[in-house]
Amino acid sequence: MPGRGAAPLLAAAGAGLAAYALLFADPYGLRVLTVAGVYALAVTGYQMIFGNAGALSLAQGTFYGIGAYVTGILGSRWGLGFEVTFPLSVLAPTLLALVVAAPVLRLESHYFALATLGIGQVVLLAAVEWQGLTGGSNGIAGVPGIELFGWRPGRGLGLALFVWTLAALGALAAWRIGRGLRGLAFPLMRDTPAAARTLGIDIDRLRLECFALGAAYAGAAGALAAHIQRVVSPEVLEFPVMVTILTMAVIGGLGSVAGALAGAVLLTQLPEWFRGLEGGYLLLYGVALLATVVAAPWGLVSLAERLRARWLPEPPRPLPSALAPEPRPAAPFRGPALYVEGFSKSFGGVRAVDGVGLTVDPGEILGVIGPNGSGKTTLINLVTGLEKPDAGRLYVRGVELTGRTPHAIARAGVARTFQTAxxxxxxxxxxxxxxxxxxxxxxxxxxxxxxxxxxxxxxxxxxxxxxxxxxxxxxxxxxxxxxxxxxQPAVLLLDEPAAGLTEAEQAELAGTLRAAADAGAAVLIVEHNMPFLLPLADRITCLDEGRVIAEGTPDAIRRDRRVRAAYLGSPGPEVP
The missing domain is CATH 1.10.8 (Helicase, Ruva Protein; domain 3)
Structure with a gap:
C-alpha cells in the first residue's frame, strides 16, 4: 500500500536511481544499469516459482539462455526484427516449461531441484553439440540491436530506459498477480502445501502456472541480453547465471517483486563498487553478500520494512467489516453427509487402517477415539484425500469421491484442521x-x-x-x-482440537462446534481429551490397531470393557 511498509524508502531509492541514470551516469554506468534491468526481469520471474511457490527450480538460467539463443538465431541468421524474435523468445522457454512440468513438478524438495538442474545440463549439451544451429562452443555473433517496427532505442540512456520499461511492466504484472486471490494462496502453497490442498486450492495447477510464467520472464530477459551483448554463447546456459539469479532473489527478498528489483540492482553494482580494489574485490564482494544474508536472511526489502516499523511505527490498518456469506448451494439430499465404507491403508507392513466404516449425519457430532497409533489421523487423511486408500469407498452427501484429489474433496464440502495447527x-x-x-x-x-x-x-x-x-x-x-x-463445509473434520487448551478455551470451542453442527454440518472429532469430547459428541467410535472395536453413545463407550482395555491394557473394573 502507498505510504506503508518500505514503500517510501523504495520510492526514494527508485528516484535516486533514475536521477543517477539521467544526470550522472557515464556510458559504462548506463550499460551496467541496463544489465541490471535485464536481471531484474529474470529475477521477477524467478520469484514466481521460487518465492511464491516455494519450489527451488534450477532451470531459470536455462530458460534465460533459451530466450537468448532464440533471439540470436532468428535475429542474426534470419534477419527477423524484435517484434518477431521477442515474442518467440518468450514462447520457447514457456513451451519447454510446460513440456517438462508434468514429470518434474510431481517431485518435492531437492528432487525437484536436481531434476531442473538436469534439464539445464541437457540443454547446455545440446547448445554445444548442435553446431549447425547454435554455433557450438563459439556461439552466435552479430546479433542485431533492438529495432521495433523501425524504431531503435540505440545505446546508452535510450536502451536503459527501454529495458527498464519492460522490467517495470513485468514487475507490475507480477505485483498484480500477488495482490489477487492467487496472492492469498501463495503463502499456503509455499509453507503449508497439505493445508492448501484441503482448502480447495489446486496447488499443482498453481505451480504449473508459476513455473511457466517464470520461464516466460526468463526468456524475455535472455532476449534482451542477446541484443545488448550482440553475441550469444553457451555461457548464458551455464550454472553461474542460475546462481546469480538465485542470489539476487534471496538477497532482495523471496516472494517480493520489490526484492527482485533491489537484488538485481545491488548485485550488478557491487562488483563495480569493489573493482578498484583489484585482486581483493572478489573477497570483499563475497563478504558483503555473506553479511547481507546473516543480517537480513529474509531479504533487504523485508529488512527495510522491519526497520521502518521499528523507527517509524504506523497506525494499524483498518479491518474489513465482517460479512456473513450466502449459504453454499447444495442439491437436496437425505442421508449421511459422510459415509465411509471399508477404508484400509497400509504403510509397508503396518496396517494403519483396516476395514474402517462410519457415517456422520448432518447436525451430528461423531467422536473418534483410540490409543496412539490406532489410525485416527490416517483416517482423516484418507477422508480428505491426503492419503489414497488401498480399499474402501468415500461418499459425501451421496457423491462418491473415492480416490479424488484433496482439493476436489475440499470443494465437494469437506474441511479439516490438523493435529498441529x-x-x-x-x-x-x-x-x-x-x-x-x-x-x-x-x-x-x-x-x-x-x-x-x-x-x-x-x-x-x-x-x-x-x-x-x-x-x-x-x-x-x-x-x-x-x-x-x-x-462452509458439509463435513468438518478436527484432529485433536482441544489439545493444549485451557478449560475455558475448551468450553468456548465446544460451543463453536455445537453451533456448527446445529447449522447443519456433520462434525467428526478425533480427540484424546475425554472430559471435553464425551459431553459434546452424539456418538463415539473407538479404533484400536486400525480397526473399529466399539461404537455407541458416549455413556455406552465409557462403560465398554474393550475400550478400557485398549486404553489401559486391561478391561479394569466395571464402571457404574
Whole structure:
C-alpha cells in the first residue's frame, strides 16, 4: 500500500536511481544499469516459482539462455526484427516449461531441484553439440540491436530506459498477480502445501502456472541480453547465471517483486563498487553478500520494512467489516453427509487402517477415539484425500469421491484442521482465513470480509492483524478452526482440537462446534481429551490397531470393557 511498509524508502531509492541514470551516469554506468534491468526481469520471474511457490527450480538460467539463443538465431541468421524474435523468445522457454512440468513438478524438495538442474545440463549439451544451429562452443555473433517496427532505442540512456520499461511492466504484472486471490494462496502453497490442498486450492495447477510464467520472464530477459551483448554463447546456459539469479532473489527478498528489483540492482553494482580494489574485490564482494544474508536472511526489502516499523511505527490498518456469506448451494439430499465404507491403508507392513466404516449425519457430532497409533489421523487423511486408500469407498452427501484429489474433496464440502495447527507463519490471521475463500469469493476484499465473520465466530476477531507465527498454540487453533469454518463445509473434520487448551478455551470451542453442527454440518472429532469430547459428541467410535472395536453413545463407550482395555491394557473394573 502507498505510504506503508518500505514503500517510501523504495520510492526514494527508485528516484535516486533514475536521477543517477539521467544526470550522472557515464556510458559504462548506463550499460551496467541496463544489465541490471535485464536481471531484474529474470529475477521477477524467478520469484514466481521460487518465492511464491516455494519450489527451488534450477532451470531459470536455462530458460534465460533459451530466450537468448532464440533471439540470436532468428535475429542474426534470419534477419527477423524484435517484434518477431521477442515474442518467440518468450514462447520457447514457456513451451519447454510446460513440456517438462508434468514429470518434474510431481517431485518435492531437492528432487525437484536436481531434476531442473538436469534439464539445464541437457540443454547446455545440446547448445554445444548442435553446431549447425547454435554455433557450438563459439556461439552466435552479430546479433542485431533492438529495432521495433523501425524504431531503435540505440545505446546508452535510450536502451536503459527501454529495458527498464519492460522490467517495470513485468514487475507490475507480477505485483498484480500477488495482490489477487492467487496472492492469498501463495503463502499456503509455499509453507503449508497439505493445508492448501484441503482448502480447495489446486496447488499443482498453481505451480504449473508459476513455473511457466517464470520461464516466460526468463526468456524475455535472455532476449534482451542477446541484443545488448550482440553475441550469444553457451555461457548464458551455464550454472553461474542460475546462481546469480538465485542470489539476487534471496538477497532482495523471496516472494517480493520489490526484492527482485533491489537484488538485481545491488548485485550488478557491487562488483563495480569493489573493482578498484583489484585482486581483493572478489573477497570483499563475497563478504558483503555473506553479511547481507546473516543480517537480513529474509531479504533487504523485508529488512527495510522491519526497520521502518521499528523507527517509524504506523497506525494499524483498518479491518474489513465482517460479512456473513450466502449459504453454499447444495442439491437436496437425505442421508449421511459422510459415509465411509471399508477404508484400509497400509504403510509397508503396518496396517494403519483396516476395514474402517462410519457415517456422520448432518447436525451430528461423531467422536473418534483410540490409543496412539490406532489410525485416527490416517483416517482423516484418507477422508480428505491426503492419503489414497488401498480399499474402501468415500461418499459425501451421496457423491462418491473415492480416490479424488484433496482439493476436489475440499470443494465437494469437506474441511479439516490438523493435529498441529498448520498456518503460514508470515501471514496475518486474517489472510490465513481469507485463503479458505479463494475458490468461493470473487475478490480479496470479499474474501477478507467473509474471513472476519468466521474469525468472530471462532472468537478470534481480535487476532486478525496478528502474524500467525507469533500466536500461541491455543490461539492458532482458533484461527485454524475459523479457516475450516470459512469453507462452509458439509463435513468438518478436527484432529485433536482441544489439545493444549485451557478449560475455558475448551468450553468456548465446544460451543463453536455445537453451533456448527446445529447449522447443519456433520462434525467428526478425533480427540484424546475425554472430559471435553464425551459431553459434546452424539456418538463415539473407538479404533484400536486400525480397526473399529466399539461404537455407541458416549455413556455406552465409557462403560465398554474393550475400550478400557485398549486404553489401559486391561478391561479394569466395571464402571457404574
Amino acid at each position: 498448520s498456518l503460514p507463519p508470515g501471514t496475518e490471521a486474517l489472510g490465513a482465513v481469507a485463503a479458505a475463500r479463494i475458490t468461493l469469493d470473487r475478490d480479496v476484499r470479499e474474501a477478507e470480509a467473509h474471513a472476519m465473520h468466521f474469525l468472530e465466530r471462532a472468537g478470534a476477531a481480535d487476532l486478525a492483524r496478528e502474524p500467525c507465527a507469533t500466536l500461541p498454540p491455543g490461539l492458532r487453533r482458533r484461527v485454524e478452526l475459523a479457516r475450516a469454518l470459512a469453507r
